Structure formats: structure tokens, C-alpha cells
Amino acid sequence: MADPTFINGKWTVLKDPDDKRLYKYGFAKDLTDSNTTAATALAIPAGVTVLEPPIIQGTDVIVKLGGLDVAPNALNFCTIRLTCANGEEIDRTMWFVREDH
Structure with missing residues (x-):
């Protein structure tokens, strides 16, 4: 799994x-x-492709x-919308920046 870094507020x-990772x-806190x-998790992507749907593992x-x-100035992110047992929805977004190996 890749580790995110907090850059420019994202x-x-x-x-x-x-x-493909x-x-x-x-979502623990x-x-x-x-x-x-x-209860359920939904992936909302832009610029990236969901290869396997999200799976809830405890609080993750x-x-x-x-x-x-x-493309220049492309938005690349995936938001996970977590629906809780109490009906609350929580969104968490991870942004992606191009890096070629």
C-alpha cells in the first residue's frame, strides 16, 4: 500500500x-x-480507475x-464515501500526482 503525504492541504x-495498488x-477517529x-463504502473516482470495489476492514x-x-492539469483522486451504521456519511479523499518509475 502507498503512503499518502499531506501536500498543499490535500x-x-x-x-x-x-x-495497480x-x-x-x-476512518477510526x-x-x-x-x-x-x-456499514457500506463507495468509491467515487476521477482520473483513476477502481479495479476492485472498496472493502471495509474494521475502521479502514x-x-x-x-x-x-x-493530461495537463488533470484531477486525479478517489473519494471513499463511508456510510455508517447510524446513517452518517463520511467522505475521505486521496489525491494522486504522476510519478514514473
């Missing part, structure tokens, strides 16, 4: 356009603060992503 991951989104559990959501829009 959680960002360097990504090669050809990479698992990405982990953490949100779930604890709301005293609830995760794992999703497999590939591809990257390499």
Missing part, C-alpha cells in the same frame, strides 16, 4: 500511471467520535486503483 500519493483510507461502525477501507489521467 492527502496526496505519488503514482505511476501503470501502477491497494490504497487504505482510515471518525467512527470513534460518532460512536458508530462502518481498502480499494484497488489503477491508471492515472496524464
